Amino acid sequence: MRTDLGRIWGLAVKELLQLARDRLLLVFLILAPLLELLLMGGLSGGGVHNLPLAIVDHDRSRASRDLAARLGRTDELLLTAQAANLEEARGWMQNGQMAVIAVIPPGYSAALTDPGQSASVQVIADGSNYVVSTVALATAEDVAAEISRNISAVGPKMTGGPVDLRFMARFNAALRDQPHAITLMLAMIVFEVALVVAAQSFARERELGTMEQLRVTPLRRIDLMVGKAIPTLLIGLVDFLMMLGLAIVWFDIPLRGSLPLLCVLTIPFLLAQIGWGTLISLVSRTQQQAMLLVFALAMLEVAFSGLLVPASAMPGFMRTVSYVSSVQHYLMILRGVMLRGAGLSLIWLPALALVGISSVTMAAAWLRLQAGLDADSLRRRAGGVWMRARHWWCNQRPSLCPGQRRRRKPKREWSTDPA
Amino acid sequence: MSIKRLTSILAKEYRHIIREPRTLWMVFLSPAFVLIALSLVFTSGSTRINLGIWDQDLTVVSRRFIGTLSSDPDFIISYVSDDKEIESRLMSQRIHAAVIIPPGFADTVQDGNTASVQVILDGVDTVVAGNATGSLRASAAAFGARLSEQTVAAASPVEIRPQSAYLPTTADRDSMVSGLIPIVFSLPVIAAALALAREREKGTLETLVASPVRGLEYLGGKLFAYVTASLTGLLPVWLTASLLFGVPFRGSPLLLVVLTADFLLASVGLATVVGNLVHSQQAATVLSLFIFFVPAFFLSGLTDPIDVTDVASIIVSYVMPSTHFVTICRGLFLKGASLAELWRPSLMLLGLSAVWMALGALTFKKRIA
Numbered sequence: 001m002r003t004d005l006g007r008i009w010g011l012a013v014k015e016l017l018q019l020a021r022d023r024l025l026l027v028f029l030i031l032a033p034l035l036e037l038l039l040m041g042g043l044s045g046g047g048v049h050n051l052p053l054a055i056v057d058h059d060r061s062r063a064s065r066d067l068a069a070r071l072g073r074t075d076e077l078l079l080t081a082q083a084a085n086l087e088e089a090r091g092w093m094q095n096g097q098m099a100v101i102a103v104i105p106p107g108y109s110a111a112l113t114d115p116g117q118s119a120s121v122q123v124i125a126d127g128s129n130y131v132v133s134t135v136a137l138a139t140a141e142d143v144a145a146e147i148s149r150n151i152s153a154v155g156p157k158m159t160g161g162p163v164d165l166r167f168m169a170r171f172n173a174a175l176r177d178q179p180h181a182i183t184l185m186l187a188m189i190v191f192e193v194a195l196v197v198a199a200q201s202f203a204r205e206r207e208l209g210t211m212e213q214l215r216v217t218p219l220r221r222i223d224l225m226v227g228k229a230i231p232t233l234l235i236g237l238v239d240f241l242m243m244l245g246l247a248i249v250w251f252d253i254p255l256r257g258s259l260p261l262l263c264v265l266t267i268p269f270l271l272a273q274i275g276w277g278t279l280i281s282l283v284s285r286t287q288q289q290a291m292l293l294v295f296a297l298a299m300l301e302v303a304f305s306g307l308l309v310p311a312s313a314m315p316g317f318m319r320t321v322s323y324v325s326s327v328q329h330y331l332m333i334l335r336g337v338m339l340r341g342a343g344l345s346l347i348w349l350p351a352l353a354l355v356g357i358s359s360v361t362m363a364a365a366w367l368r369l370q371a372g373l374d375a376d377s378l379r380r381r382a383g384g385v386w387m388r389a390r391h392w393w394c395n396q397r398p399s400l401c402p403g404q405r406r407r408r409k410p411k412r413e414w415s416t417d418p419a
Numbered sequence: 420m421s422i423k424r425l426t427s428i429l430a431k432e433y434r435h436i437i438r439e440p441r442t443l444w445m446v447f448l449s450p451a452f453v454l455i456a457l458s459l460v461f462t463s464g465s466t467r468i469n470l471g472i473w474d475q476d477l478t479v480v481s482r483r484f485i486g487t488l489s490s491d492p493d494f495i496i497s498y499v500s501d502d503k504e505i506e507s508r509l510m511s512q513r514i515h516a517a518v519i520i521p522p523g524f525a526d527t528v529q530d531g532n533t534a535s536v537q538v539i540l541d542g543v544d545t546v547v548a549g550n551a552t553g554s555l556r557a558s559a560a561a562f563g564a565r566l567s568e569q570t571v572a573a574a575s576p577v578e579i580r581p582q583s584a585y586l587p588t589t590a591d592r593d594s595m596v597s598g599l600i601p602i603v604f605s606l607p608v609i610a611a612a613l614a615l616a617r618e619r620e621k622g623t624l625e626t627l628v629a630s631p632v633r634g635l636e637y638l639g640g641k642l643f644a645y646v647t648a649s650l651t652g653l654l655p656v657w658l659t660a661s662l663l664f665g666v667p668f669r670g671s672p673l674l675l676v677v678l679t680a681d682f683l684l685a686s687v688g689l690a691t692v693v694g695n696l697v698h699s700q701q702a703a704t705v706l707s708l709f710i711f712f713v714p715a716f717f718l719s720g721l722t723d724p725i726d727v728t729d730v731a732s733i734i735v736s737y738v739m740p741s742t743h744f745v746t747i748c749r750g751l752f753l754k755g756a757s758l759a760e761l762w763r764p765s766l767m768l769l770g771l772s773a774v775w776m777a778l779g780a781l782t783f784k785k786r787i788a
Binding site for chain 2: 095130166169170192208293295300332341349
C-alpha cells in the first residue's frame with residue numbers, strides 16, 4: 001500500500017514538474033483565468049445597453065422631441081441620429097449602424113391632446129438579432145405606457161387597474177447583471193482549464209512516444225489515472241479560489257453561503273471534467289484530436305449551462321439531455337451558495353447530480369483504461385469479441401450467414417460424401 | 420519565395436489532415452456538427468417561469484386572479500403557504516418568483532379600489548426576472564379587464580406599432596443559427612494553432628529549418644492549407660443552416676465564400692501568433708481556449724449587442740475576427756446585404772488578417788533563428 005502511494009505520488013510529481021517546466025503554460029494556467037475574468041467581467045456586464053436608435057420625426061413638435069428624448073434616456077436605447085425619412089434610416093439599419101428606428105407620424109402631438117384619438121408610433125427593430133428586437137420593442141412599449149400614464153394622470157379621471165403589483169427582487173435588489181454573468185464565466189473557466197489539462201494527459205504521452213515508457217513502469221492503470229488526476233485537481237482548485245477572490249474583491253459579488261461547502265462541491269465538478277478529459281485523451285491519437293473533442297464538448301456544456309436558455313425552460317427531451325451537463329448543476333450550486341446563501345439542505349440535488357456525473361465519467365475512463373492504452377484498443381477489442389460471436393453464431397446457424405457457409409462446405413462434403 | 424517549396428509544404432499539410440480520418444472529420448465536419456447541436460439547444464427554450472403563489476385571501480376573487488395568471492402559458496404555478504417556504508424555494512431555484520395575495524384582496528377589488536399584491540423575484544437571473552415582471556404586469560392588466568368586463572383598448576393615447584425588421588421576433592432560430600457560424604469555425608482554426616505548436620514540440624521544426632524551406636514559405640503553406648481546409652467546412656455548415664434549419668439566404672453566395680475566406684485568414688493569422696508564442700500543444704490549447712472560446716460567446720455580439728458607449732468593449736471586440744463575421748453572416752443570410760453595405764466589417768477583417776499575419780511572420784522569424 002505504501003509503495004502504491006509512493007508510485008502515485010511519484011507520477012503526480014512528474015506531472016507537476018512537467019507543467020512547471022513549461023513556464024508559459026503555467027502562466028497561462030494560473031494567470032490567464034484571472035485576466036480573462038477581469039477583462040470579460042469588466043467589459044460585458046451582460047444584458048443589452050445603449051442600442052443605437054434613429055428617429056424619423058415627421059411631427060417636429062415638443063411632444064415628439066419629448067418622446068425621442070424619453071426613448072434615448074432609457075438604459076437600453078441611445079438616441080444616435082435623426083433621419084430625414086424612413087429610407088435613410090433603413091439604409092443605416094441595413095449596414096448595421098442602427099439597431100432601432102422609431103417613426104413619429106405627423107399629427108402626433110395633436111393626437112396626444114385629443115382624447116378621442118390615439119397616436120401610433122412605429123418602432124422598427126433589427127430582427128437579425130432577436131435579443132435586440134425583443135428588448136428594443138419591449139422598451140418602447142414601456143416608454144409609451146409611461147407617457148400614457150402621465151397624460152391620463154393630467155387629464156380627466158381614470159382609475160388604475162384593480163391590482164397593483166409591488167415588485168421586490170431578492171438576492172439582487174438592484175437587479176445587476178454582473179453576478180449572473182460573472183458566476184457563469186467563473187464556472188466556464190474552471191471547467192475548461194480542468195478539461196484541457198486532463199484531456200492532453202495521455203494524448204501527449206502517446207504523441208511524444210513516452211507512453212511506451214509509462215507501460216514498462218510498475219504503475220498499474222488505476223495508479224496512472226490517479227497520478228494524472230492529482231495535478232489537474234490542484235490547478236483547478238487554485239484557479240477556482242483565485243477567481244472567487246477576484247469576483248468577491250474586485251467585482252463586489254457577495255458570498256452569502258459557506259466557502260468550505262463551495263470548495264468541497266467544486267471537487268466533484270473538477271472530477272467530472274477529469275473523467276471526461278481522460279476519456280478524450282484515451283481515444284485521441286494526437287493532441288490535435290483531443291483538443292477538437294474538448295472544444296466540441298465544451299461548446300455543448302456551455303449550451304446546456306443556461307447561457308441563453310435556462311435548462312428548466314427547455315422542452316422535455318432537451319431537459320433530459322441537459323442533466324448530463326455538469327456545468328449546469330455546478331452553476332446552480334455556485335449561484336445558490338454565493339448569491340442566495342443556500343446551505344447543503346437546499347442544493348443537495350445538484351450536488352448529488354455532480355457526484356453522480358463525476359463517478360460515471362471516472363468509471364468510464366477507468367473502464368476505457370482497462371481496455372488498453374492504445375487509441376484504438378477499444379475498437380480492436382470490440383472487433384475481436386464481435387468476430388468470436390459471429391463465428392459462434394455461424395456455427396450454430398449456418399443458414400443465417402450466407403457469407404460464412406462456403407467455408408464450412410468442404411468439411412461437410414468431406415464427411416458426408418463417401419466419394 | 421519559391422512556389423515549388425510552398426506547394427510541397429502545402430502538400431505535406433494536406434496530407435497531415437487527410438491521413439488521419441479523425442482529424443479530417445474534425446476539420447471538415449465538426450463545425451456543422453457543433454452548429455446543429457448548439458442551434459438545437461439555444462433555440463429550444465421557451466420563457467417558462469416557475470411561479471409560487473401564496474394565497475392569503477382564499478376567496479373566489481383571488482382564485483379568479485390566480486386563474487388569470489395560470490391562463491398565461493409562460494407561468495407554471497405552484498402553491499406555497501408561508502414565508503419560509505418561499506425563501507427556501509427561491510434559494511433552491513424551484514421557483515423564479517413568488518406572488519403574495521394579501522388578506523382582504525377580494526373586498527378591496529370589489530369596492531373598486533386597488534389592491535397591492537407583493538411579488539418577490541429571484542433577482543439573480545435578471546433576464547428571467549425581467550420576463551416575469553412583464554408577464555405579471557400583463558396578467559394583472561388582463562385581470563382588470565376581465566373584472567370590469569370591458570376592453571381597455573382605445574384608452575391608451577400612445578400606441579406602439581412594433582415591427583421587427585427582416586424577421587418576426589418569434590424566428591429566433593434564424594438569428595441564432597446565422598450568428599453561431601463564426602463560433603463553430605473556431606474549431607478548425609484552433610487546429611491550425613496546434614499544427615504549428617506540434618512541429619516545435621515534436622522537434623520536426625528543426626528538420627524543416629535545416630531544409631531549404633524558408634520561414635515565410637513554411638508559414639504561408641501552413642496558413643493556406645488550414646484556410647482552404649476550413650473553407651471546405653463551409654459547405655456542410657451552409658447546408659445545415661439552409662436545409663436543416665431553413666434559414667433564408669438572401670445575399671450573394673460568392674460574397675459569402677469570399678468573406679468567409681477573409682474571416683478565416685484573420686482567424687488563422689491570430690492562431691499563427693498563438694502557435695508561435697508557445698512551446699507545447701497543451702499551452703496552445705489553453706491559450707486558444709482563452710482567446711477563441713469565452714470571448715466568442717460574450718463579446719462577439721452573438722446575443723447581447725456591443726455597448727456602443729463602452730470604448731474598451733469596442734476595442735476588444737473589434738480585435739476579434741468573429742465580431743465582424745457575426746455582422747457579415749447575419750447581413751448575408753437575413754438582411755440580404757451586399758458588399759456596398761458590408762464594406763466596413765469586410766475591410767476590418769482584411770486589416771485584421773494583415774495585422775495578424777504580419778505579427779505571425781515576425782514572431783516566427785525570431786524563433787527559427
